[in-house]
Amino acid sequence: MQSIDSMREILTLVSKEFRSEWRQKYALNGMILYLASTIFVCYMSFSLKTGTIHALSWNALFWIIILFTAVNSVAKSFIQEADGRMLYYYSLVKPESIILSKIIYYSLLMMGLSLIGLFFYSMVMGNPVNDLAMFLLTIVLASFGLATALTMLSGIASKASNSSTLIAVLSFPVIIPMLLLIIRCSKNALDGIERSVYTDQLLTLIAINAIVVAVSYLLFPYLWRS
């Protein structure tokens, strides 16, 4: 019974996140516009015609754009929550449900944003991806991992006074191992090499995601109490 209850709690919280996002559309529109203008800035500063960028730089640039979008959009998950509202949740639901619902919601948001990003990006910069299915799989795993790590870290940073600087300082070194694996996987998908060659890299990425989820799940109740 208890697990069903907490499932329902998580579902309610996720739908609440969606609804509150939908009500203040400016935030969502702002994120998409941020993504589009960053991509356009990259396009203009490389001043290239479609398809002339090297595949290696294409890949690295794409993930840097996604990383910054993720930091900017997920960072608000705790920082922008009003104090009073957090206290209200505290009296209603379990902390585990809060963190899991935030992870689910921001993973979905990041997947949407990275797909929109990929669309814009390949429109202006060309699309050299050979194995699109694996590239999309990498995007899904990457969105999940980045969203999870950043949700927890924004929870940590929201406790401090200068939280917007702190989120970058705290998250970049923690995210780098994940990002390295993501870039390596997506480069392989880009080149379209035999899938069995890099399945162990994908598995490692999944394992790192699992570690981050597990650690967040265990630690969040302590963060919540303060």
Added chain:
Amino acid sequence: MKKKWWKVLCIVLLIYSILGALLFDAPRLAILNETIRNLHFHVTMWFAMIILLVTSTIYAIKYLRSNRIDHDTLSAEFANAGVLFGILGIVTGAIWANFTWGEPWSGDAKQNSSAIALLIYLAYLVLRNSLEDQQQKARVSAIYNVFAFAALIPLLFILPRMTDSSLHPGNGGNPGFNAYDLDSRLRMVFYPAILGWTLLGVWLVSLRVRIKRIKMALED
């Protein structure tokens, strides 16, 4: 006197390992030549760093379970000492690399990972300084400590082994030290040196913790 024995042991071990590292007979190997003696400084300092950082994380978990501010002080100081040994390890490694690989920083997978690991712990120290309230500082930084440690494990122990371009022994087809050249002559200095540096780290921590305790007592 009862509590002093390990400090004496630390000094004896360090004198022994420094003299031993510089004077004992070392195996003659191509490229490495006499620089193999740096093994007793560079690698042992990394071992000490790992031990100190693990202890820091253990105290962070202990703090979360007990809420005793003393555990937080210990956790923070162990992290400080770990960062000190990490910097020493990077510097000694860069000196060694300069002689064997031709340049102090060659973008080797393990060099990059260790630089990132230092960034993580420097971020931890920044986080500590940016929180005002003592209980909150202790709690939030303990949480970050555990979280960062979980990210550190793949960074230091898994990812470097997956690349095939590392210059370090034991990676990407290079045989580990154990395979052929960490012979018993080196072991005689290597293990005492690890213990010596770790004890030195613990000594540093205990001094700084005592200073902090006195400061806290004075404030109360």
